[in-house]
Amino acid sequence: MTDWFFNLELFSKIYWSIALIGSLFFIFTTISAFLGGDTDDFGDVDSDIEADTGIGFQFITFRNLVGFFTLFGWSGIACIDAGFSKPLTIVISLACGLIMMAIMAAMFFYMNKLSDSGTMKFKNAVNTIGEVYLTVGANRSSIGKAHIKVQGALRELEALTDEENDLKSGTVIKVKEITENGILIIEKLN
Numbered sequence: 001m002t003d004w005f006f007n008l009e010l011f012s013k014i015y016w017s018i019a020l021i022g023s024l025f026f027i028f029t030t031i032s033a034f035l036g037g038d039t040d041d042f043g044d045v046d047s048d049i050e051a052d053t054g055i056g057f058q059f060i061t062f063r064n065l066v067g068f069f070t071l072f073g074w075s076g077i078a079c080i081d082a083g084f085s086k087p088l089t090i091v092i093s094l095a096c097g098l099i100m101m102a103i104m105a106a107m108f109f110y111m112n113k114l115s116d117s118g119t120m121k122f123k124n125a126v127n128t129i130g131e132v133y134l135t136v137g138a139n140r141s142s143i144g145k146a147h148i149k150v151q152g153a154l155r156e157l158e159a160l161t162d163e164e165n166d167l168k169s170g171t172v173i174k175v176k177e178i179t180e181n182g183i184l185i186i187e188k189l190n
Contacts (some may be wrong), residue, residue, distance in 0.1 A: 013082055019073025025066045058108070064101040064103055069186070072097035106113070122178040123151045129174055129189060136160060136167040136186065146186055160185040 019080065058064075076093035084092065128148045136144030136159050144167065146159040160183055161167050162176075173186040 011086055011089075012077075015073050015080060015089075016075035017073075022069035022071075022073050026070045029063060029066055036150045059105045060103060061105070061108075063108070067100045067104045067115055069099040071100040072134060074164060092168055097109055120150055120153075122156065122182050125155075125175050125178060125184060127175060129172065130186075132159070132167045132171040132186075134171055135169060138163055138166050143183065146175075148175060148184070157184050158182075159186045161186050161188075163188055 005013065005016065022043045063175070071094075072093045075096035076089055079089035079092050083150030125148055128150060130146045132144060133147050133156055134145040136146070139162065140160045143158050143160055145156055147154055148155055149155070160179070161173075162185065167173060167186070167188060174189045175184050176187050177185045179185065
């Protein structure tokens with residue numbers, strides 16, 4: 001095996017080295033992902049900014065670079081075996097590697113969007129029907145509480161009303177709007 005490798009010309013040796021090393025890292029990261037391992041020791045920036053939702057699409061990550069070098073190496077070997085010129089081989093292998101990086105970045109970006117943070121968005125409470133839990137004072141005189149179902153979960157939230165009479169416990173209500181500080185403005189449902 002070593003004789004075969006040392007008999008290759010330099011251009012082929014470079015592509016075979018990149019392909020084999022990239023494939024080893026690819027296999028290692030794939031196995032660790034399935035076993036629950038983490039690749040932070042290898043400079044994985046994906047989890048370093050996991051809590052930061054402002055970055056979004058990440059093109060240059062450890063996983064994407066592993067994918068780039070793996071596909072870069074193997075597509076280069078395929079081009080060499082097909083008899084393509086060196087410049088054409090470099091262009092094709094670069095294009096294949098970059099396409100792989102883009103596919104992987106898009107895949108992780110859209111998979112990340114599938115996760116749910118569990119944070120309630122108050123605007124989703126508008127026009128929902130609920131029930132008064134603790135009496136809400138008339139004309140916004142005192143804050144009460146209401147049970148409403150928002151984002152699939154029953155929540156107990158503070159509420160005010162513009163009604164002329166207090167809304168007693170058990171009254172069916174509808175959420176009209178939300179104040180800036182997250183208090184529901186409710187009205188009695190007729």
